[in-house]
Amino acid sequence: MTNTVITLIKTEKEHLELFFQFQLDKEGSYMAAFMPKDTNDKAAYIERYAGYLLDATKNMCTIKVNGVIAGSIGKFIMNNEAWITYWIDRPFWGQGIATAALEDFLKIEITRPIYAGVAFDNQGSQKVLEKCGFVRIAADKGFANARQAEIEEYIYKLAD
Secondary structure, eight states: OTTOOEEEEEOOGGGHHHHHHHHTOHHHHHHHOOOOSOTTOHHHHHHHHHHHHTOTTOEEEEEEETTEEEEEEEEEEETTEEEEEEEEOGGGTTSSHHHHHHHHHHHHOOOSSEEEEEETTOHHHHHHHHHTTOEEEEEEEEEETTTTEEEEEEEEEEOO
């Protein structure tokens, strides 16, 4: 990552168009696994995430690499617990961007504990979480829309 500048900025509504395009990537959505039922409904996607931007319980950031939008990262609340989610556009995979972005995000988002879920076979995201101090604490099963099957999901936790 020599000379690579990674920055996090507050997500703006105009970023959602690009995020919608990112999630259409078949390999990316396969790895993410747990996706909405209809990922092709752009209006529904924009409406849902635009609402999230107004939700004070969510913290949504856009990841930029050398000034180019490369992904998103955010915190949300589920069952009264803080969870983290992120998406890196496939051309940026394998460059340490997710790890650097998560490290930076965890300096901004100080809620602890914070959890993350990842598909059992998404070794890239598992490594990112572990490098950032998350510990695998459980496994669960859930229906993965992107795979049209029930799969195992690993649950990670960052305690401090």
